[in-house]
Amino acid sequence: xxxxxxxxxxxxxxxxxxxxxxxxxxxxxxxxxxxxxxxxxxxxxxxxxxxxxxxxxxxxxxxxxxxxxxxxxxxxxxxxxxxxxxxxxxxxxxxxxxxxxxxxxxxxxxxxxxxxxxxxxxxxxxxxxxxxxxxxxxxxxxxx
Amino acid sequence: xxxxxxxxxxxxxxxxxxxxxxxxxxxxxxxxxxxxxxxxxxxxxxxxxxxxxxxxxxxxxxxxxxxxxxxxxxxxxxxxxxxxxxxxxxxxxxxxxxxxxxxxxxxxxxxxxxxxxxxxxxxxxxxxxxxxx
Numbered sequence: 080x081x082x083x084x085x086x087x088x089x090x091x092x093x094x095x096x097x098x099x100x101x102x103x104x105x106x107x108x109x110x111x112x113x114x115x116x117x118x119x120x121x122x123x124x125x126x127x128x129x130x131x132x133x134x135x136x137x138x139x140x141x142x143x144x145x146x147x148x149x150x151x152x153x154x155x156x157x158x159x160x161x162x163x164x165x166x167x168x169x170x171x172x173x174x175x176x177x178x179x180x181x182x183x184x185x186x187x188x189x190x191x192x193x194x195x196x197x198x199x200x201x202x203x204x205x206x207x208x209x210x211x212x213x214x215x216x217x218x219x220x221x222x223x
Numbered sequence: 224x225x226x227x228x229x230x231x232x233x234x235x236x237x238x239x240x241x242x243x244x245x246x247x248x249x250x251x252x253x254x255x256x257x258x259x260x261x262x263x264x265x266x267x268x269x270x271x272x273x274x275x276x277x278x279x280x281x282x283x284x285x286x287x288x289x290x291x292x293x294x295x296x297x298x299x300x301x302x303x304x305x306x307x308x309x310x311x312x313x314x315x316x317x318x319x320x321x322x323x324x325x326x327x328x329x330x331x332x333x334x335x336x337x338x339x340x341x342x343x344x345x346x347x348x349x350x351x352x353x354x355x356x
Binding site for chain 1: 252253254255256257258263265267268269270271272292294296298299300301302303304305306330332333334
């Protein structure tokens, strides 16, 4: 459907992919596929728009950084350690903290100026409308 | 940073009765801190609105239940599905030293913060030594 890779196959592309994989392995930097999957994403789409949601409890809006470059959405952020006081005794610590990056490839070009994002109850949702020029058009066939 | 829900699912207590209704049950990730005058409990509950959060104190047991609100995705196809939604539930035993009437709860950006103040007699105090003359 529209989640297809439009690039045609080339051996150099394969090599570049391999290089990217290796870089990611050694950098510990996530490119949005396998290693680090934080935050977990849900993505919905139709022919007009894409919606991405992520559960990110305990952040402030200024801790989040979203960008779309070359059909790739990048979600960057940091969850700060919220220990109440230095001398507080910790009995249980299950909530992690730290910086994260997640990149997801979008199936089509989006209107960068019309992207809307909201952060509500710890859930981030980003709505990205498709670029008009890339929408599928029906082609009329004329009879002679 | 590990996905919160992965760890949550791992920790589901099998002995606890599962409610007979739709949706998954999750145990929220929790931090517990103790200060001189209070105990602070923080639970990650993303997607839970204040009106869907229920906190009950029954004798020594504090139970929190929060159901996630899911916005309907009409005429949208799921492309990537990495997390599911459901209900968060967790129980805590509250020790006697807590002042039950002063428990304070606050929900902010998907994190529930419970402040359990210690009763007056349980607070640490300095004991004055009286010198006999």
